[in-house]
Amino acid sequence: MMFQFDSIIDFLQMNGHGIYVWLSYAAALLLLLLLAFSPTVQQRRFIIQQKRQQRIEQGVKQRSSADQK
């Protein structure tokens, strides 16, 4: 098994087909990264929102117990 191209320039150009090949791989990389990271972002947003919710609930509890005293 050998590297099929003589130089890096040759590898990038691929006899004129380079633009199509590299665009395909770039588009795939970009869209797959988007698929991989969008749930991560969504989860982070969910955690932040839930934390805020928990803090509000705790605050309400503390205040109501302070009112009783």
Add this chain to the structure above:
Amino acid sequence: MNWQWFHRLGSPRWFYDKTSRWMPWILSGTLLLLIVGTVWGLGFAPTDSKQGNSYRIIYIHVPVALLALAGYYVMAIAGAVGLIWQMKLSYLVMRAAAPIGAVLTFLALLTGAFWGKPTWGTWWVWDARITSMLILLFLYLGIIALQGAYQRQQTAHKACAILALVGTINIPIIYKSVDWWFTLHQPATLKLIGPSSIDPSMAYPLLIMIAGFYGLYSWLLMHWTRSSILETESKTRWVQEIVAKKAS
């Protein structure tokens, strides 16, 4: 017979716990396969005698298209399981499969266009394979839209499951389209039965890429499902514990 495993499988919490342990392993195996396959396919696989270097798009186009079709079955089966056994987790898997499938189908069409231009001289033709693939994209998008169209979650899930099941008719049509109709698209190069029409030196990186994409698909499906589990189960104690443990 003991059906305990089946019911446990339907528990979102069990799924969340298990996948937390599986996902890093799946991801590292997947990345290894994809990197090896990409480097091999782009640099080391021999140049095609007819198509030149443009054929190297096969290493992305075929696995993506394959998973777009397989992913549709995953979505439809998950929907059917949800309809039959009223399994909540199953609907969440179905819902997660739709955006992943839509992106994969779009990528298959896009890389197909990039491959078509240098080999057929055109970006797009309205032939059987490409048109049926476009219908698949619309089916995926339709399910995403339908999901958002209902106020009640349960109604939305049922409607999506039925649409997904009806749409499965399209999958064998896509698969067989290159044999049934005259088309510019080349017939399948890898065959389950009988010899493949691709040289082993070109086929090995393709098989590695296909395996890698199966791994990537399962990882993505788990990732998306877990995200919607957290949101639908946000009121439960175990999710609140996870939230409390995580530093914001």
